[in-house]
Amino acid sequence: MIADAREAGITFGSLQLVDSTHSIADVNTAKDDQDKEEGDGPRDPDARWGCKGSYHVTDEEGRQHTRRQYFYGYKAHVSMNSTAQMITSLIPSAGNAYDGHYLTKLIAKDLEQGLPVGSCAADRGYDDTENHYWLEQHGIQNAIHLNRHRTHKKDGNREVWVALKAEPWYFASLSQRYQIERKFGEAKKHHGLARCRYLGWERYGVQAYLTAIALNLKQLIRGLTGVSLRGPTLNSI
Numbered sequence: 001m002i003a004d005a006r007e008a009g010i011t012f013g014s015l016q017l018v019d020s021t022h023s024i025a026d027v028n029t030a031k032d033d034q035d036k037e038e039g040d041g042p043r044d045p046d047a048r049w050g051c052k053g054s055y056h057v058t059d060e061e062g063r064q065h066t067r068r069q070y071f072y073g074y075k076a077h078v079s080m081n082s083t084a085q086m087i088t089s090l091i092p093s094a095g096n097a098y099d100g101h102y103l104t105k106l107i108a109k110d111l112e113q114g115l116p117v118g119s120c121a122a123d124r125g126y127d128d129t130e131n132h133y134w135l136e137q138h139g140i141q142n143a144i145h146l147n148r149h150r151t152h153k154k155d156g157n158r159e160v161w162v163a164l165k166a167e168p169w170y171f172a173s174l175s176q177r178y179q180i181e182r183k184f185g186e187a188k189k190h191h192g193l194a195r196c197r198y199l200g201w202e203r204y205g206v207q208a209y210l211t212a213i214a215l216n217l218k219q220l221i222r223g224l225t226g227v228s229l230r231g232p233t234l235n236s237i
Contacts, residue, residue, distance in 0.1 A: 001216055002088055002113055010223045013083025014118030015143075015173055017180040018106055018126060020099050021187065022052050023204065025073035026196045046201035047073050050095030071095060073196055076208040079106035080180045081115065085219050087183070087212040088115060092205035100128035107140065119143055121173040143173035187211050 006012060025047035032043050054068045075097055079089040089109035091102055103126045110117050119141035122131075127147045135142045142164065150161040164170060188194040191211045196204050221227060 001213065001220075002086065002115070005084065005086060005216070005220050005223070008220070008224060010084050010086070010220065012081050012086075012088075012115055014116050015082040015176060016088070016107060016110055016115070016117050016120050017080045017082055017177055018078070018103050018120060018122040019177070019180045019184070020075045020077045020102070020125075021184040021193065022050060022071050022075050022095060023073050023193055023208070024071055024195045025095075026199060027072060029072050044196075044199045046094060046199075046204075047196075048094040048096040050075065050097070074201065074204045074208075075099075076193070076212075077102040077106060078180065078184075078212070079110055080183060081110075082121075082176045082179055084223065085179065085183070086216045088113065090208060090212050092201065092208050094201065099125040100131060103128075103131045103144075104134045107135075107138075111138070119169060119173050121145075121177050123177065141167075141169055141173065143170050145174055183215060187215060191215070 002012075025044050027043045027047060036042060049070055049072050052069050052071050054066050056064050057067055058064050073095045075093050075095055077091045077093060077097075077099065078087055080087050089106040091105060093102070103120070103122055107117060107120055117140055120135060121143040122145065124145045124147050126144050127150070131144060132142055135144075146161055146165065151158055151165065184193075191214055193208065193211045197207050198204065
């Protein structure tokens with residue numbers, strides 16, 4: 001599909017956006033735990049608990065506490081071209097997978113397709129030394145959102161990270177990350193990716209790929225005709 005889009009005249013830029021989105025397994029976890037206590041196997045043996053972020057709460061004494069938000073299911077790790085607004089690579093995984101291990105795999109798939117990858121933007125979950133090194137070795141501008149310890153350390157190693165954040169393209173690339181988050185929102189709101197339709201890792205992979213195909217088909221029509229597909233009928237493609 002990406003090859004066809006390029007042949008049709010869709011422009012693919014140099015910036016790739018990498019992120020993951022989670023899908024909740026088709027499992028009643030309370031009942032599943034009870035069944036396992038009674039000796040039955042899990043309803044979905046491939047699903048795993050994962051963390052989808054954190055939030056702050058204030059107790060009665062005014063003290064703030066951080067709470068993590070967990071889900072039981074799977075993840076879709078995605079690379080999307082910022083200019084074309086099309087998903088170029090996707091890898092499904094269990095919900096407990098470490099996002100940082102998927103950036104190089106996704107960008108490698110993009111490079112295999114001959115995409116003009118010149119820079120890569122990702123959130124703090126991808127701030128892994130191996131990712132930084134791999135991007136440097138492949139001549140790709142590194143716009144991974146750095147964790148505070150990179151630039152607030154007191155040894156001499158902080159200078160390389162301070163210099164990276166000073167590059168004019170660093171924050172310019174990071175500012176485009178909202179595009180992939182918006183694409184995930186479309187996938188969940190209009191295409192049912194918020195929840196798994198089937199059981200098992202392979203079947204979730206089928207759902208994730210078909211969802212990406214639907215999103216890309218819509219974006220292909222937008223790119224070729226200038227018509228924005230909206231409304232319940234068109235969003236159900």
